[in-house]
Amino acid sequence: MSSSSLDSGPEPLKKLRPGRTNATKQKLFEASMELIGERGAAGVTVDEIAAAAGVSKGTVYYNFGSKSDLIAQLLRHGVDILLARLLSVKNASDDPLSAMDEMIGQAMDFMAEYPSFARLWVSENWRIPSEWQDTFAELRERLLAVIRTAIDAVAEVYSVDPGVSRGSLETAIFGACFVVGLDRQTYNPERTREQSIAAIMASMRGYVVK
Known part of the structure; x- marks a missing residue:
């Protein structure tokens, strides 16, 4: 995935520091795995993943671009x-x-x-x-x-x-x-x-x- 797709989002935001980005990715990984384990990838929304991870929806889109890109990066x-x-x-x-x-x-x-x-x-x-x-x-x-x-x-x-x-x-x-x-x-x-x-x-x- 290109860096441009990862950096795209609903609005321009200040780029997260690498350490914070890694911590955010781990939170999203654990939250999404729990939700996907319950309902499968297709049955989980970005809103639900963000809420379970304790981050904003904008943070998810800022770091990953889309739900499909999010799942790919979490894999x-x-x-x-x-x-x-x-x-x-x-x-x-x-x-x-x-x-x-x-x-x-x-x-x-x-x-x-x-x-x-x-x-x-x-x-x-x-x-x-x-x-x-x-x-x-x-x-x-x-x-x-x-x-x-x-x-x-x-x-x-x-x-x-x-x-x-x-x-x-x-x-x-x-x-x-x-x-x-x-x-x-x-x-x-x-x-x-x-x-x-x-x-x-x-x-x-x-x-x-x-």
């Missing part, structure tokens, strides 16, 4: 949070399988903290057409790149099954993090974090040749 914000958590465990262990285990644990923690983000992702990501299709494609590739790097690290240390497509494997892990994490929050809260991680890691451990 980016959520992925930025998730990526920061995944990358925080990069090289955290000499064993790349253990590092992958920790990375999936971070994903499960994110899904537990922001289940409505996972619902929005799952409901809209595969909808064709979607007004956020280009945004999803970009963000999906950013997440897949982190998983791809982790799988490559495993392949450098372990003997792996050459018959398994790495592209399919990274997609399986990517999808499983969202679906298993969301399923746990929605239908099976009795399942532990460790059980969810172990289920997803079964794909990785099956990739390694004993």
